[in-house]
Amino acid sequence: MYRALVVLLCLPIPIAAYLGLYQPDDDPHRTWSSYQGDPHRSQYSSLDQIDRENVHLLEMAWTYHAGGADTVTHRSQIQCNPIIVEGVLFGTSPQIHLFALDAATGEELWRFNPFAAGDGPTHLGVNRGVMYWERGEERRILFTAGDRLYSVDARTGRREPDFGEDGSVDLRVGLGPDVDSLFISANTPGAVYEDLIILGSRVSELADAAPGHIRAFDVDTGELAWVFHTVPHPGEFGYETWPEDAWTYVGGANSWAGMSLDPERGVLYVPTGSPSFDFYGGNRLGSNLFGNALLALDAATGERIWHYQFVHHDLWDRDPPAPPNLMRVTHDGEDIDALAQITKTGHVFLLDRDTGEPLFPVVERPVPRSTLHGEEAWPTQPFPLKPAPFARQFLSANEINTLSADYDSLLQRFMSVRSGGQYQPPSTEGTVIFPGFDGGGEWGGAAHDPHSGILYVNSNEMPWILTMVDVASAGASGRETGGVQLYATACGSCHGTDRRGDETGYYPSLLGIDARMSRDSVRRLIETGRGIMPSFGHLTEFEKSQLVAYLFGDDTPAAPAQEESAEEIPSIPFAHTGYHRFVDSEGLPAVEPPWGTLNAIDLNTGEHVWNVPLGELPELTAQGIPRTGLENYGGPVATAGGLLFIGATRDEMFRAIDRDTGEVLWATRLPAGGYATPATYEVAGRQYVVIAAGGGKMNTKSGDAYVAFALPE
Numbered sequence: 093m094y095r096a097l098v099v100l101l102c103l104p105i106p107i108a109a110y111l112g113l114y115q116p117d118d119d120p121h122r123t124w125s126s127y128q129g130d131p132h133r134s135q136y137s138s139l140d141q142i143d144r145e146n147v148h149l150l151e152m153a154w155t156y157h158a159g160g161a162d163t164v165t166h167r168s169q170i171q172c173n174p175i176i177v178e179g180v181l182f183g184t185s186p187q188i189h190l191f192a193l194d195a196a197t198g199e200e201l202w203r204f205n206p207f208a209a210g211d212g213p214t215h216l217g218v219n220r221g222v223m224y225w226e227r228g229e230e231r232r233i234l235f236t237a238g239d240r241l242y243s244v245d246a247r248t249g250r251r252e253p254d255f256g257e258d259g260s261v262d263l264r265v266g267l268g269p270d271v272d273s274l275f276i277s278a279n280t281p282g283a284v285y286e287d288l289i290i291l292g293s294r295v296s297e298l299a300d301a302a303p304g305h306i307r308a309f310d311v312d313t314g315e316l317a318w319v320f321h322t323v324p325h326p327g328e329f330g331y332e333t334w335p336e337d338a339w340t341y342v343g344g345a346n347s348w349a350g351m352s353l354d355p356e357r358g359v360l361y362v363p364t365g366s367p368s369f370d371f372y373g374g375n376r377l378g379s380n381l382f383g384n385a386l387l388a389l390d391a392a393t394g395e396r397i398w399h400y401q402f403v404h405h406d407l408w409d410r411d412p413p414a415p416p417n418l419m420r421v422t423h424d425g426e427d428i429d430a431l432a433q434i435t436k437t438g439h440v441f442l443l444d445r446d447t448g449e450p451l452f453p454v455v456e457r458p459v460p461r462s463t464l465h466g467e468e469a470w471p472t473q474p475f476p477l478k479p480a481p482f483a484r485q486f487l488s489a490n491e492i493n494t495l496s497a498d499y500d501s502l503l504q505r506f507m508s509v510r511s512g513g514q515y516q517p518p519s520t521e522g523t524v525i526f527p528g529f530d531g532g533g534e535w536g537g538a539a540h541d542p543h544s545g546i547l548y549v550n551s552n553e554m555p556w557i558l559t560m561v562d563v564a565s566a567g568a569s570g571r572e573t574g575g576v577q578l579y580a581t582a583c584g585s586c587h588g589t590d591r592r593g594d595e596t597g598y599y600p601s602l603l604g605i606d607a608r609m610s611r612d613s614v615r616r617l618i619e620t621g622r623g624i625m626p627s628f629g630h631l632t633e634f635e636k637s638q639l640v641a642y643l644f645g646d647d648t649p650a651a652p653a654q655e656e657s658a659e660e661i662p663s664i665p666f667a668h669t670g671y672h673r674f675v676d677s678e679g680l681p682a683v684e685p686p687w688g689t690l691n692a693i694d695l696n697t698g699e700h701v702w703n704v705p706l707g708e709l710p711e712l713t714a715q716g717i718p719r720t721g722l723e724n725y726g727g728p729v730a731t732a733g734g735l736l737f738i739g740a741t742r743d744e745m746f747r748a749i750d751r752d753t754g755e756v757l758w759a760t761r762l763p764a765g766g767y768a769t770p771a772t773y774e775v776a777g778r779q780y781v782v783i784a785a786g787g788g789k790m791n792t793k794s795g796d797a798y799v800a801f802a803l804p805e
Contacts, residue, residue, distance in 0.1 A: 121542070121732075124771045125177045127221040127281040128537055129729070131353035132418035135539035136730045137772045141779035143733035146803060147748045147758045153780055153802040154198030155763075158185035161786070161796035165600070168794045169767060170786025171218045171279070171535075171726070176773040177231075177246070184219040186786055186796055188237040190244060196775040198800060202249030206237040206260070220350070220535065220768075221281045223289065225311055232311070234289050236278040239263045241291065241309065256314030263293060266307045266316045274302040274343075280350040280535070283360060285391040287311045290360060292347025297409070299375075299664050301368030303339075304346025306387070308394060318394035322346065322364050322382045329396060330381030342376050344368030345383040349535055350415040352431070353391060354445065360391040361431055361445075363412035370409040371518045371558060372666045374466030379404040384411050386433055386441075388448060398448035402435060404470035407462070407518055408558075409529055410436050414537035414727070416443075421545045422696045423451055432540065432695055434533035434549050437514055438483025439476050442695055452478035452698050459515035464560060464666060469517050478698030482533075482691040483551045484683075486513040487526040491684050495717065498676035505674070506682065509557055518560045518668070526683070528556035529671060536727030536740060536769045541751070545696040548728050548736055548751070550706055551689045553721070554681050555674040560666045579642055588670035591643075606644050615640050679791065686721035688741060690728065690754060704754035707741030725767040725789055729781075739766020739783050742790040746770075746783055746799075764788070764795025778802055 120130055121138035128135050142150065162168035174183035181195040192201040222235040224246070231246035241263060243255035251259025263278060264271045275296045282291035288308045295302040308317040322345035323338060324331040334342070344367045351362040367376055367383040384403035389396060403410045416431040421442070429445040442451045456472040484491075488511070492503050509522035516523050531552045538549035579591075583602070587593055593601040605614065618636055640646075674682040681687050685705065692701035705721030712720055724740035728749075731737070735757070736749040744765045748758040764787030772781045780802045788794035 122774065123176070124773045125175050125224055127173055127175065127223070127350065128415065128727075128769060129771070131283060131355055132542075133350070133352045133415040133537060134417060134419070134542060135537055135727060135769065136541055138732045139772055139774055139779045140732040140734075141774070142731065142735065142748075142772075142781065142803060144735065144750060144757060147733070147735060149803055150748070150758055150760075150781075150801045151804055152760075153196075153800045155800070156193055156198040156200065156798045158183070158189070158191065158796045158798065160185045160187035160189065161764075161794045162186065162788070163794060166788055166792070166794040167600075168786065169218050169788040170784040170796070170798075171220045171768045172784050172786075173221045173769040174771050174782060174784070174798065175222060175224055176771060177224055179775050180246070181773075181782065181798075182222050182224070182233055182246070183784065183798060184222065184235065184237075186788075186794065188217065188219045190222065190233060190235055190237075190242075190249070192246070192249060193798075195773060195780065195800075196778070198798070204242075204244055204249045204251075206240065206242055217277060218279050220279055223281045223284050225284050225287075225289075227287070234284065234311070235281070236263065236291070239276055241278070241289070241314070243311070243314065254313065255311075261309060261314040263291075264302070265309075266319045267303045267305055271302050274300065276302045278348075280348060283351050283353040283391070284311070285353055285355065285358070285360065288317055288391070290351065290391065292349075292351060292362065294348045295343055295346050295368070297344065297366070297368050297370045299369045301343030301346075304344050304365060306347055306362055306389065306394065308391075320387070320389060320394040320396070322387075323367065324381065330399075333379045333381040335375070335377055338376055338378075342367055344370075345380070349411070349413050350537075352415040352418050354418055357445075358391050359397060359445075360387075360389045361416050361418065362387040362389060363415065363433065365411040366403075366406040366409050369664055371407055371560065371668050372464065372467060372664050373405055373407055374464070374468070375664050377405070377468050379470055380406070386412065386416060386431075386443070386448070388445075400441070400443055400448045400450075402433070402441060402474065404473060405468075407467070407469060408515065408525060412436075413531055413534045417538055417540045417547065418445065419540050419542060419545060419547075419695070421451070430695070432538065432547055434538050436527060436529070436531040436533060438481040438485065438527050438532035438551055440479050440482070440547065440549070440693060440695070441476055442479075442698075450476070452476060460512060460517055462517040463519055464517070466665060467517070469515075473515050475514075479693050479695070480700060482549055482689070482693065482700070482703070483527045483531070483553055485526075487511050487524050487555050487683055493676065493680060493682055493684050495685070495712070496676040496680050496682070497678070502674075502676055502682045505557075509559075518558050518666075520560050520562065522557050522559040524555055524674065525558050526555040527552060528554040528673065530554070530723075530725070534725060536725060539728045539730040539736065540695075541730055545694060546701060546751075547693045547695055548730055549691050549693070550724050550728060550738060550740055551691060552723050553683060553687050553689065554723050555683050557672050557674050559669045559672075561669055563665055563667050579639060583639075586670060588672075590669070602643060611640050611644060614643060681723075686719075688721035688724045690736070690738065690749065692751070692754065702754040704749075706738070707743050707745065709743065723790055726783075727769040729770050729772055731772060737770050737772065737781050737783075739768065739770065739785070741765070742792050744785075744787070744792065746801075760801075762795075762799060763797045765790070765792045778805070
């Protein structure tokens with residue numbers, strides 16, 4: 093604490109040696125001052141000091157330990173893609189403390205704890221990056237933690253007192269009435285356009301979700317500048333694609349994955365999430381604009397310019413997982429400003445940036461009908477004919493993993509559920525989701541070379557099984573009737589309807605919770621949420637008592653005469669049993685390898701250039717089994733040195749890969765999994781590559797390190 097105080101008191105002098113004294117560079121790809129490198133989300137750098145010939149000489153330049161890792165249950169992560177501005181690196185810790193480092197040495201310059209003033213609990217959620225704004229001599233870092241947006245002086249690490257309420261804004265502003273008790277946060281940075289901060293949000297994916305409106309705030313005052321309703325209000329475009337007045341009770345359709353900005357056009361490109369509840373839409377019949385879509389909005393006003401919907405009436409949580417790459421391609425000899433949107437299904441939609449029209453053919457194909465009562469799946473879905481998918485689209489009996497000692501039981505399980513490729517509707521028997529809920533493509537995003545039109549995207553090939561439960565018949569009698577229904581709708585999707593958690597341990601088991609926590613502690617947790625767990629403060633006092641009683645095996649409390657349950661918690665008749673990967677007893681995927689890939693796709697022609705497995709299990713490699721690839725989180729960075737840098741895999745390796753061939757040219761083990769997109773930058777003529785090593789996914793240990801690499805001096 094003493095050291096932190098000294099650093100803070102001395103701050104204005106040393107950091108002035110960085111911010112404000114660097115000269116701007118005409119090449120926007122030589123800096124990394126924005127999330128994913130630039131507003132176009134290119135994940136590309138024109139730095140070429142590190143190249144194919146010398147990358148094998150890379151060595152660790154510095155390591156910064158941010159602190160706050162969960163080293164007991166290993167559920168904390170760092171997903172932050174840091175930004176570097178004028179020699180200063182800005183990032184966040186596992187507990188979402190903001191910090192500034194000397195980018196050449198890793199020395200801490202200042203640190204800001206957003207929860208120190210009582211704004212929220214100790215936070216173990218995730219933050220994927222921060223935003224930077226400057227005007228004249230002013231320098232600010234804008235970032236989100238918990239349910240607030242903060243404005244911090246980039247030189248001092250102190251709140252900007254004139255922004256909102258003493259430097260922060262409640263993220264519920266502009267969402268309408270009756271949202272005070274609903275969960276909202278923002279994991280991914282938005283966009284800064286002139287003097288506006290434009291944000292999406294993360295909301296619940298259950299029936300209690302807050303609205304997912306896109307909002308812009310004034311950078312000076314924090315006041316709301318404009319709102320775009322992603323579930324249209326009466327009189328707005330798309331209102332007829334929902335039941336009447338759906339905007340009053342349906343939430344979600346939120347932009348959780350981030351957004352891209354074309355500053356020259358003044359156009360914002362925003363991918364939107366699924367309407368809530370994710371897996372049943374009987375209460376929202378219709379195609380459901382603007383869920384699962386890409387919106388082109390006027391960045392100054394929020395007015396819609398065009399939209400393109402990737403999934404109609406989503407029942408599979410198939411929302412776009414990352415911002416689109418704004419790029420230039422050549423088609424029929426013509427240079428076209430385009431954008432490439434990767435999807436969880438493993439497709440790339442290439443659209444004209446001005447019109448939203450696909451540049452390669454897309455066809456609407458019939459898909460199966462739902463068998464859940466009250467549900468009406470949309471009869472068709474769009475399928476791009478080019479490029480070919482970068483992930484397999486169908487799990488058959490012939491693709492069950494023959495490497496597994498549990499092959500027979502895997503096959504038996506497969507034969508008991510539904511598997512029909514993309515858009516096989518959810519069912520009570522169980523439905524295979526392949527690629528899984530985490531893709532295909534995921535939030536780490538894709539990289540592209542602005543000079544060649546080649547897109548580089550990593551992919552997961554993990555099958556999952558989604559099983560629906562009729563909530564009305566979930567409980568029998570007595571205490572089970574109220575408590576189990578509440579649990580099924582509020583908790584079961586993460587912790588499982590059997591309360592055993594998930595197979596990775598990320599969602600812990602709630603069995604035997606009475607030996608670990610008190611009733612009061614559980615009740616407080618339900619009310620406030622923590623980390624990735626949202627608050628369920630909207631439940632009535634009686635409903636909270638019912639839920640606690642169910643978890644602790646108590647008798648159902650009697651409802652007080654003066655209080656009635658506000659409404660039946662299952663506003664929809666189905667819940668699901670949780671997020672379950674289809675794996676064997678050792679955790680190996682039920683499908684034949686590869687389980688994770690890295691892909692290069694030429695978007696001028698729509699043809700794949702190469703495809704390689706990404707990651708390996710040493711125990712399988714030792715048995716002579718070729719590289720299998722692994723589930724992966726965090727994207728690649730492409731450089732003019734002919735390289736791709738990527739962590740992402742559960743083997744905790746950080747790799748440099750030849751952009752032309754996919755060959756691994758260099759690899760090193762990180763102190764924990766690098767489940768974040770790296771960044772590359774230059775200070776005093778030396779190129780660095782940095783990645784957050786926070787681990788904490790896929791049964792790997794949590795860490796707190798940012799590790800930077802460079803060539804020997």
